[in-house]
Amino acid sequence: MRVPAFLSEALEQFEPVIGLEVHAQLKTRSKLFSTAANQYDPGQPNQFISAYCLGLPGVLPVVNAKAVELAVRAGLALNCQIRTTSIWSRKQYFYPDLPKGYQISQYDEPVCEHGHLDIEATKGPKKVRILRIHMEEDAGKSIHVDGSPYSLVDYNRAGVPLIEIVSEPDLRSAADTVEYLKQLRAILRAIDACDGNMEEGSFRCDANVSIRPIGETKLGTRCEIKNVNSFRFVEQAIEYEILRQAQLIAKGDVVVQETRLFDSARKETRSMRSKEEAHDYRYFPDPDLPPLVLDEAWVDDIRAHLPELPEATKARWRALGVPEEHVLTFVEDQGLARFFDAAIRGHAKHAVGIAQLIKGELLRERKSDVQAVDVDALGIRPEDLAELVELRESDKISSTQQKKLFTAMLQKGAPLATLLEEEGQQVDDPSLLKPIVDRVVEANPEVVAKLKSGNLSVMGFFVGQVMKATQGKAKPALVRRLIEEAIASSP
Numbered sequence: 115m116r117v118p119a120f121l122s123e124a125l126e127q128f129e130p131v132i133g134l135e136v137h138a139q140l141k142t143r144s145k146l147f148s149t150a151a152n153q154y155d156p157g158q159p160n161q162f163i164s165a166y167c168l169g170l171p172g173v174l175p176v177v178n179a180k181a182v183e184l185a186v187r188a189g190l191a192l193n194c195q196i197r198t199t200s201i202w203s204r205k206q207y208f209y210p211d212l213p214k215g216y217q218i219s220q221y222d223e224p225v226c227e228h229g230h231l232d233i234e235a236t237k238g239p240k241k242v243r244i245l246r247i248h249m250e251e252d253a254g255k256s257i258h259v260d261g262s263p264y265s266l267v268d269y270n271r272a273g274v275p276l277i278e279i280v281s282e283p284d285l286r287s288a289a290d291t292v293e294y295l296k297q298l299r300a301i302l303r304a305i306d307a308c309d310g311n312m313e314e315g316s317f318r319c320d321a322n323v324s325i326r327p328i329g330e331t332k333l334g335t336r337c338e339i340k341n342v343n344s345f346r347f348v349e350q351a352i353e354y355e356i357l358r359q360a361q362l363i364a365k366g367d368v369v370v371q372e373t374r375l376f377d378s379a380r381k382e383t384r385s386m387r388s389k390e391e392a393h394d395y396r397y398f399p400d401p402d403l404p405p406l407v408l409d410e411a412w413v414d415d416i417r418a419h420l421p422e423l424p425e426a427t428k429a430r431w432r433a434l435g436v437p438e439e440h441v442l443t444f445v446e447d448q449g450l451a452r453f454f455d456a457a458i459r460g461h462a463k464h465a466v467g468i469a470q471l472i473k474g475e476l477l478r479e480r481k482s483d484v485q486a487v488d489v490d491a492l493g494i495r496p497e498d499l500a501e502l503v504e505l506r507e508s509d510k511i512s513s514t515q516q517k518k519l520f521t522a523m524l525q526k527g528a529p530l531a532t533l534l535e536e537e538g539q540q541v542d543d544p545s546l547l548k549p550i551v552d553r554v555v556e557a558n559p560e561v562v563a564k565l566k567s568g569n570l571s572v573m574g575f576f577v578g579q580v581m582k583a584t585q586g587k588a589k590p591a592l593v594r595r596l597i598e599e600a601i602a603s604s605p
């Protein structure tokens with residue numbers, strides 16, 4: 115995006131203010147108020163539905179306890195206060211993907227409130243306050259087919275449990291917003307509450323953006339950018355929106371409060387509708403559901419069993435010397451993090467080597483940052499990976515062999531022990547290697563002469579010959595030593 119000179123001057127006088135509403139689908143087996151499966155499969159529309167999801171007359175909601183547990187877990191991980199009594203409310207609006215005509219959500223008494231998330235912002239550590247986390251059911255999905263006079267609706271998503279995490283307007287740049295989202299996603303993954311897949315929509319956000327003159331304490335008028343489905347797009351959408359608002363104000367116009375859509379092809383936001391107000395939804399407590407009352411002991415038990423959170427995990431890995439780049443990659447991917455932890459169990463001193471092997475060999479094939487690696491499907495046992503690094507670091511195998519064995523483990527899915535047997539151990543017995551070395555030296559007197567006259571580069575030729583004769587199994591350092599000895603004693 116090119117910024118005209120008059121604008122970049124204007125921009126310097128404004129401070130961007132961003133607040134986020136993040137929707138995260140909870141990893142339950144069934145939906146929030148019915149036993150229909152909570153399953154994502156766009157190839158099988160309307161397969162995971164019940165009478166409830168379709169809003170048929172007479173259906174009644176039954177709260178999924180697992181969903182409540184995951185919401186509470188998220189609240190605790192985000193330093194929230196948990197309400198022991200919260201209220202389910204109806205939010206009414208008309209849309210084909212909402213057959214009941216209302217969504218069950220939480221309004222003025224949400225299950226979690228007053229939390230915060232500490233992030234590493236561009237200008238240093240920053241506390242982003244979390245206003246509230248409420249539970250609600252997802253809507254279905256409208257499918258608009260290009261050129262077709264009608265649209266389709268898939269109700270598989272209708273009734274999937276969501277938490278909406280609402281931040282205070284504490285963020286000050288697009289980059290910090292992305293950092294917040296990444297940390298938030300890593301936490302939700304670590305506590306196994308959400309799989310965080312932005313492309314599939316299980317983790318999505320609306321960004322509220324406004325600007326104000328630097329030094330001003332009153333908030334400016336905000337625009338809300340809807341459902342942007344990748345970190346890159348979030349960044350682009352916010353950057354664009356800041357510029358657009360600065361341009362308006364620089365021209366003497368005003369920002370109109372509205373809902374805008376991000377067009378990822380044109381990298382711009384455009385007006386979608388004027389912003390609705392809470393009273394438009396006619397919220398009222400759902401008469402089919404009593405207040406959600408949580409037992410304090412139950413909440414304490416969830417608190418006591420919270421898994422390690424990403425910040426603690428990162429600190430633990432850093433203490434083992436794992437390079438920052440690897441720390442950040444692993445912590446964002448739950449499967450990878452578990453795999454790495456399993457591999458370093460009892461092998462802490464090889465943590466760096468293991469990290470490098472995973473990053474260098476395992477992730478080479480990975481297509482994008484967003485895509486999680488299904489390490490379970492790889493068929494590599496973490497202890498085998500550790501063993502492979504140990505073999506290399508104690509010089510029992512060469513780095514070429516390490517790579518070869520790694521590839522074989524990936525392709526055959528065989529245990530390392532079996533492969534090592536097939537492969538034959540590295541030959542590091544001097545009595546086996548000496549005759550071969552002598553033969554190679556005797557057969558090449560002219561190369562010996564070159565070496566003796568100081569041309570050390572021909573050393574590689576000898577090592578190569580011995581490796582060839584042993585099908586690569588000789589230990590290179592030993593071969594070198596034996597060659598030096600043989601040459602020193604040759605006439």
Ligand code: ADP
Nearest residue numbers: 131132133134281282283322323324333334336
């Ligand atoms: P609504 O549903 O009307 O969007 P919410 O209270 O659910 O209202 O969400 C408001 C979100 O917008 C919060 O994340 C809040 O931090 C953010 N926000 C509110 N005012 C501003 C503003 N002036 N500039 C930027 N963000 C704002």
Ligand code: MG
Nearest residue numbers: 135320322338
């Ligand atoms: Mg909103």
